[in-house]
Amino acid sequence: MLQEIEKKFLVRSDDYKKASKKHTRITQGYLSSVPERTVRVRIKGDKGFITIKGIGSQSGASRFEWEKEIPLTEAELLLKLCEPGVIDKTRFEVKSASHVFEVDEFYGENAGLTVAEVELSKEEEQFEKPAWLGEEVTGDIRYYNAMLMKNPFSKW
Numbered sequence: 001m002l003q004e005i006e007k008k009f010l011v012r013s014d015d016y017k018k019a020s021k022k023h024t025r026i027t028q029g030y031l032s033s034v035p036e037r038t039v040r041v042r043i044k045g046d047k048g049f050i051t052i053k054g055i056g057s058q059s060g061a062s063r064f065e066w067e068k069e070i071p072l073t074e075a076e077l078l079l080k081l082c083e084p085g086v087i088d089k090t091r092f093e094v095k096s097a098s099h100v101f102e103v104d105e106f107y108g109e110n111a112g113l114t115v116a117e118v119e120l121s122k123e124e125e126q127f128e129k130p131a132w133l134g135e136e137v138t139g140d141i142r143y144y145n146a147m148l149m150k151n152p153f154s155k156w
Helices: 070-079 146-148
Strands: 001-011 022-032 035-043 048-055 062-070 087-096 099-106 114-119 133-136
Touching: 022 070, 022 146, 035 070, 035 146, 048 070, 062 070, 087 146
Parallel strands: none
Antiparallel strands: 001 062, 001 114, 001 133, 022 035, 022 087, 035 048, 048 062, 087 099, 099 114
């Protein structure tokens, strides 16, 4: 089974930028944002992707995920069919010990929000937490990108 396991955190400071070796601009929209089957279209840099995610576990840390790269032109066309609201962010990749954190700095109506995710091999896996990592928000649906599209951070 295709399983994504990750923990999500707020970010305390922008110190992650100094440690980041790579960053990419991301634009994404949702063909379906219902929790049971989220269908996302994403442009990440100069590549297109389509992703299907299932409903999360009780903890919110794991769920089914299937993703395929698609031609950029197709992703651009599919974005036009998406539900209202677009997620615009820059993703910074930050290595910390044996893990890589993906830190998303949001723009537009979600400006001011910065969230970090770390992928794990199991929910109980231990990992070193960088000093810039803040409160854990795994399972808090307000921080899901599909929810930020519907209820942006600026409206909380």
